Amino acid sequence: MKLKLMRMRLRMRMRMRMASTCPGMTMVMVATRGRRSGVDLVPRSRPHPSVAVMPGTGSCRGSAKVWSSGTAGRRSGRGRRRGEGREGGTGSSSSSASQASSGEKNVPKRWVDLVRRPENERFDEAYVSLEAGKGGRGEVWKRRGGGDQNRGRMVKNFKYKPGGQQAKNIFLQAEGPANGGKGGSVYVEADERYDSLLHLHKRYHYKAKDGSNANPVTAGRGSVKRAGGNVQKGASPLVLKVPIGTTVISKRGGRRGGGGMSVELLQSGERVLVASGGEGGLGAEEPQSGGRKSKGNLAVGMSVTANKLDWQKVSNGKLGEMAQVHLVLRVKADIGLVGLPNAGKSTLLSAVTRAKPDIADYPFTTLVPNLGVIGGSATTWKEEEPIEEAEGAFEVDYDSFAADKDGFDYEESPLESAVVADLPGLIGDAHKGKGLGRVFLRHLKRTRVICHLVDIASSSDPFSDYIQIREELRMYNPEYVLDKPHVVVFTKCDLLAGEKDYDQERREFLRKTEQFYEESEGSSAMPTGIVFVSSQTGQGMEELVERVAEAFKSIDF
Numbered sequence: 001m002k003l004k005l006m007r008m009r010l011r012m013r014m015r016m017r018m019a020s021t022c023p024g025m026t027m028v029m030v031a032t033r034g035r036r037s038g039v040d041l042v043p044r045s046r047p048h049p050s051v052a053v054m055p056g057t058g059s060c061r062g063s064a065k066v067w068s069s070g071t072a073g074r075r076s077g078r079g080r081r082r083g084e085g086r087e088g089g090t091g092s093s094s095s096s097a098s099q100a101s102s103g104e105k106n107v108p109k110r111w112v113d114l115v116r117r118p119e120n121e122r123f124d125e126a127y128v129s130l131e132a133g134k135g136g137r138g139e140v141w142k143r144r145g146g147g148d149q150n151r152g153r154m155v156k157n158f159k160y161k162p163g164g165q166q167a168k169n170i171f172l173q174a175e176g177p178a179n180g181g182k183g184g185s186v187y188v189e190a191d192e193r194y195d196s197l198l199h200l201h202k203r204y205h206y207k208a209k210d211g212s213n214a215n216p217v218t219a220g221r222g223s224v225k226r227a228g229g230n231v232q233k234g235a236s237p238l239v240l241k242v243p244i245g246t247t248v249i250s251k252r253g254g255r256r257g258g259g260g261m262s263v264e265l266l267q268s269g270e271r272v273l274v275a276s277g278g279e280g281g282l283g284a285e286e287p288q289s290g291g292r293k294s295k296g297n298l299a300v301g302m303s304v305t306a307n308k309l310d311w312q313k314v315s316n317g318k319l320g321e322m323a324q325v326h327l328v329l330r331v332k333a334d335i336g337l338v339g340l341p342n343a344g345k346s347t348l349l350s351a352v353t354r355a356k357p358d359i360a361d362y363p364f365t366t367l368v369p370n371l372g373v374i375g376g377s378a379t380t381w382k383e384e385e386p387i388e389e390a391e392g393a394f395e396v397d398y399d400s401f402a403a404d405k406d407g408f409d410y411e412e413s414p415l416e417s418a419v420v421a422d423l424p425g426l427i428g429d430a431h432k433g434k435g436l437g438r439v440f441l442r443h444l445k446r447t448r449v450i451c452h453l454v455d456i457a458s459s460s461d462p463f464s465d466y467i468q469i470r471e472e473l474r475m476y477n478p479e480y481v482l483d484k485p486h487v488v489v490f491t492k493c494d495l496l497a498g499e500k501d502y503d504q505e506r507r508e509f510l511r512k513t514e515q516f517y518e519e520s521e522g523s524s525a526m527p528t529g530i531v532f533v534s535s536q537t538g539q540g541m542e543e544l545v546e547r548v549a550e551a552f553k554s555i556d557f
């Protein structure tokens with residue numbers, strides 16, 4: 001008998017030593033007929049087949065109690081207290097606890113796949129997963145064990161006078177256990193300083209901060225301070241900045257809520273709550289002996305019925321909401337410039353605004369929309385350019401503009417402060433995704449007036465160029481050609497040889513357009529104006545401004 005006992009002790013000692021030296025193993029105490037009778041080693045990730053793990057903090061009841069060596073023991077204990085590891089050994093309970101707190105593991109795989117597709121990394125689109133912070137843990141006061149009633153904080157003694165009898169700081173006893181702070185919420189906010197969504201492509205998961213825990217002893221980390229009253233200060237929100245004109249689309253989140261919206265952010269500073277932070281845990285006080293109710297920090301008249309063993313559960317903070325969000329930017333502009341590649345859209349934008357888009361003599365120079373604002377003190381017309389020598393009349397009277405400007409000044413113009421968007425060139429079948437078309441056609445949605453640019457100098461058939469693009473717009477969205485007024489802008493007029501009768505050209509163009517729509521089944525609004533311009537010489541610019549201003553007036557607000 002003595003020998004048997006010695007052997008058992010030896011075996012136990014060896015296993016204990018192995019458990020302390022093998023980080024992957026955990027020690028399991030196996031009970032036989034209700035008594036603790038031995039230990040065994042199992043890998044931490046897998047429970048011992050003969051062991052049923054008891055949740056809760058109580059002593060070993062029934063078959064066995066499980067604990068593990070080293071720090072993992074503490075982690076697993078916390079996991080079980082949270083009620084997250086219901087069965088399956090220490091490894092699984094601790095890993096589920098850490099999974100809940102480390103955000104990215106909660107992001108659905110299909111979402112991650114979607115985000116990582118290179119074709120989705122566009123300036124005007126982003127897929128992100130947003131997670132609000134978890135509520136902080138409430139304070140736990142154990143009456144027995146001592147020391148807990150001595151909680152409180154040092155405050156300044158307002159009776160203190162230098163040289164007097166009173167102490168400078170005095171200890172203020174806490175009224176009750178403090179609540180945990182609320183987790184940070186996640187907002188999406190429009191900000192005028194941003195013009196694309198590219199900055200959101202670096203990561204796919206954004207998580208707000210967790211609320212601060214009420215006490216470092218019971219919660220492990222977090223702020224010790226008690227903010228006003230007994231509640232910890234909530235974590236500051238996470239605000240994702242997006243450009244004006246972004247639509248936030250999100251289905252309602254799963255079990256944890258969040259999302260459930262399709263909101264357009266059209267003003268700078270406008271923001272939408274996407275995921276709400278988890279509520280902080282309540283402060284918990286151990287019930288009086290034998291009592292079944294835990295009052296915790298429930299001074300507001302609530303009471304929580306809690307088992308004597310899990311009275312601390314009220315101190316757990318709630319998980320924050322989660323949402324998978326699709327952000328779509330539709331550039332918000334007053335005037336949209338459309339046309340075939342090389343029509344001179346970027347050159348016109350650079351002529352009427354301070355924008356400096358890429359300009360080159362090859363198609364698809366512009367790959368993302370460029371924006372510019374009309375107004376201010378300068379345009380890109382330079383005095384040194386040979387404008388006086390240019391062919392055709394240079395119709396702008398410089399004297400009518402401010403003398404100190406080196407170009408046109410639209411301060412007095414009806415279009416002052418209007419935003420102009422230069423879109424990438426469109427080609428036939430753009431509405432089906434050919435060229436760069438389809439991706440950018442959506443940006444016309446928020447433009448109020450369309451300037452349709454047609455290169456009159458180098459095109460063999462300017463009219464069919466015009467009709468081709470109109471049809472593309474109509475097929476993408478009929479509203480684009482029916483509801484939005486448009487001005488036809490024939491560009492590069494400085495390159496035309498000889499005198500041109502522009503009135504005659506205008507009449508001929510209108511006749512052809514009417515005839516086309518009469519013969520074809522398609523329908524489109526007629527242009528509100530036809531102008532002939534040159535961005536090089538400035539020819540026709542005044543008239544262009546007038547025609548566009550008229551188009552604005554024709555819009556019903």
Ligand SMILES: Nc1nc2c(ncn2[C@@H]2O[C@H](COP(=O)(O)OP(=O)(O)OP(=O)(O)O)[C@@H](O)[C@H]2O)c(=O)[nH]1
Nearest residue numbers: 341342343344345346347360363364365366425535
């Ligand atoms: N002479 C002359 N050349 C012009 C004028 N406007 C544009 N160009 C030239 O036409 C070429 C194409 O101009 P862009 O402004 O890049 O044309 P785009 O429509 O923006 O082209 P994509 O970005 O490819 O769609 C450039 O070489 C310009 O210098 C003009 O009024 N007169």
Ligand SMILES: [Mg+2]
Nearest residue numbers: 345346365366
């Ligand atoms: Mg361009």
